[in-house]
Amino acid sequence: MAQKPSIPKGTRDFSPSEIAKRNYIFDSIKKNFQTYGFQPIETPSFENSETLLGKYGEEGDRLIFKILNSGDFISKVDDVTYSSKNSATIAPRITEKALRYDLTVPFARYVVMHQNELDFPFKRYQIQPVWRADRPQKGRFREFFQCDADVVGSDSLLQEVELIQLYDAVFADLKLDGVTIKMNNRKILAGIAEVIGAKHLLIDFTVALDKLDKIGEEGVKKEMLSKGISKEAIDKASPLFEPQGSNVNQLERLETLLESSEEGKKGLEELRYILETISSIGLQTAKLTIDVTLARGLNYYTGAIFEVAAPDGVKMGSIGGGGRYDDLTGIFGLKDVSGVGISFGLDRIYLVLEELNLFPKSVDRTLDVLCLNFGAKEALASLKLITVLRKNGVFADVYPSNAKIQKQFKYANNRKVPYVILLGAEELNSNSFIVKHMESGEQTTYSFSELDKFISTL
């Protein structure tokens, strides 16, 4: 009995049309990564478990897919562990490898392993799938691509400036006008926590603040109180909850608020430099704004924090994010290497382009010309024609059997072929072929020697 096939939940098949649209986005990102001097690397789909485990917190460890050891894996488990029947203690005895969870930890591992071959600052990009055993839900998958660009080995703020330009360049190429690049700085968040007297509660403070979009001012304040941040401290932080206004207004307000915090002032200085440099160079279509409530995995970032929001009116979470992190490679023994990077959210960008109808009309063309098949001799002549078309880069095909012409035309329609070539007995006799433009219905006859002429119309 044949099985009825299915695919694992949270995974996807991609059709030719979906692949074409995804490649349109990938190509645009890649092209800009390259013009900005980033170099591609790729790492294995699975890493040794110890490379990944413990790097993403407890929850992350649970979401990592582990690969069962080959062969008689049970024999490697000692009796005591085996009889415990405890999945958590048995798992590490029967798995040695795990699917990568993101591209950042493998990148850190790469930099450390290859440090002697690399020229620092090393600007790398990486576009590969990652896997997470997350509960699948709308827009969340167990296999998805990440597109990351990172620089390691330079603490120059020029990198932050370039990464903002890079976001702008990619979204301008994709004709996705009006995205907002939100920017913050970990040092500013730390400064605020310091001046309101909640320095020891920095994480709780920012985790709560980060939820402003979702739970509103009252919700954030309630959470802060519940975490032990005093009402007095929260009142001092009130400028955060006011309408944020222009970048200039915000810089002024932060200057007042952070007057007594060295760290806060350092963050403010960085923010100001980036803003001023970007404003001196200009952006194509993106908007750069300060958002002091922006935190993203704060533990991770140490300087600038970025997040990109889709154009106004499109309901979508962030379509990109990143920031500066110090000492990423420290976990693998290479100290004091500063890094900064951004990533693009492919699946969400895809949905936004789809919603705004921004994919080019011809993005999923798969066939330019189809020769109909009128029999063996005619098909051979057709095959000779399309061999030349193909050599000229035309996507061309000959229908493989002399099926009823209606059936062949139906196939041409389904494949959305713009041109159909008719080369029947009569044409073969006169060394000619007829080109039918499918949209207009117009027919043109060419002699075999005029093939170039037809190619030039494509």
Add this chain to the structure above:
Amino acid sequence: MAQKPSIPKGTRDFSPSEIAKRNYIFDSIKKNFQTYGFQPIETPSFENSETLLGKYGEEGDRLIFKILNSGDFISKVDDVTYSSKNSATIAPRITEKALRYDLTVPFARYVVMHQNELDFPFKRYQIQPVWRADRPQKGRFREFFQCDADVVGSDSLLQEVELIQLYDAVFADLKLDGVTIKMNNRKILAGIAEVIGAKHLLIDFTVALDKLDKIGEEGVKKEMLSKGISKEAIDKASPLFEPQGSNVNQLERLETLLESSEEGKKGLEELRYILETISSIGLQTAKLTIDVTLARGLNYYTGAIFEVAAPDGVKMGSIGGGGRYDDLTGIFGLKDVSGVGISFGLDRIYLVLEELNLFPKSVDRTLDVLCLNFGAKEALASLKLITVLRKNGVFADVYPSNAKIQKQFKYANNRKVPYVILLGAEELNSNSFIVKHMESGEQTTYSFSELDKFISTL
């Protein structure tokens, strides 16, 4: 204590230069897949175990990487099975998913699941990694890419003709002249087995014959004898061991040998049609030859069988292979769909191009222009320049700090940058910049307004 990082055996990190060379091959294959009317699909990295298991024989099943179930996986194992401590029976209880082993079975699964959305004949290509728990050795990896093109839903021999042209087109594009496309037909092998009276031993006969290259005539005959094929039968098959000669000679010899086998004659007719059609159209650089000892996974193929050998003088196994198989989708419930396909061996093609020095010289360029950094003001002016360069598709960068100029030049040399821009205080004052051509040492001064002039020299 930081870990000393490593990667799992049989896997690889790819450096920017390696990625560039791999992409050069991928791009050439993709371009030709597309001009031949093939459409891309992608399938998930892991499939439900039942989709894969039992499709590749016992040995294949052992080589499939299985993914451990998440959560308390042990609780799903019944006590009897658990106390057996038998890895083979426990594995299916604690794993539900497995990494794909090839692209063919997932493709069959795809066709069956999506049959109502597809237009047949469906020509698909797929370029994705696969995983095998093979013992790693030189040139054999646990993760590697497959590049497959298959047509399903057409039994026309035009497909075989096109696939041969496709091989030729790709290798001509890669400037890999002189590959040999070897062709055989399962029906010819069956016919030979029939006429020598070993029809019931067809598999043993062809498995032995397939080893001719490796173990020589005597070895093959010995193996045949040991499998129960009579000496008399082997003697009758002696034409197989003679020097094969030209295609025409071989067709003649086979005609005589297969006179009494209907199946054999059918295979011969197919072979002849393909040869004649190809010879009428011509190939660019590849050679097409009959090889009656060619079998490849015979159980699988039902008609044409292909294998591509690297140019004479290059020691390398086959760099491509394929053939026609009937009823591939039958395992998933869709009967009577004929398919034919070929694949390209990326890793081996890479090694051959490397050995013959056939990668274009500029294939791994990662940076066209580097602006040196003489300080904050100069760097800002440089950044403005390279923003324009980048918009024009130039791979450009500014060194991120005003490190010693020697260090910056060293970086430029390591990255093999052809042009370095010098924009110091003096140049800034006169709105100009100096371009140094690194190979010749020649320096040219341009004013800011002459940037286009510089771009046009690139």
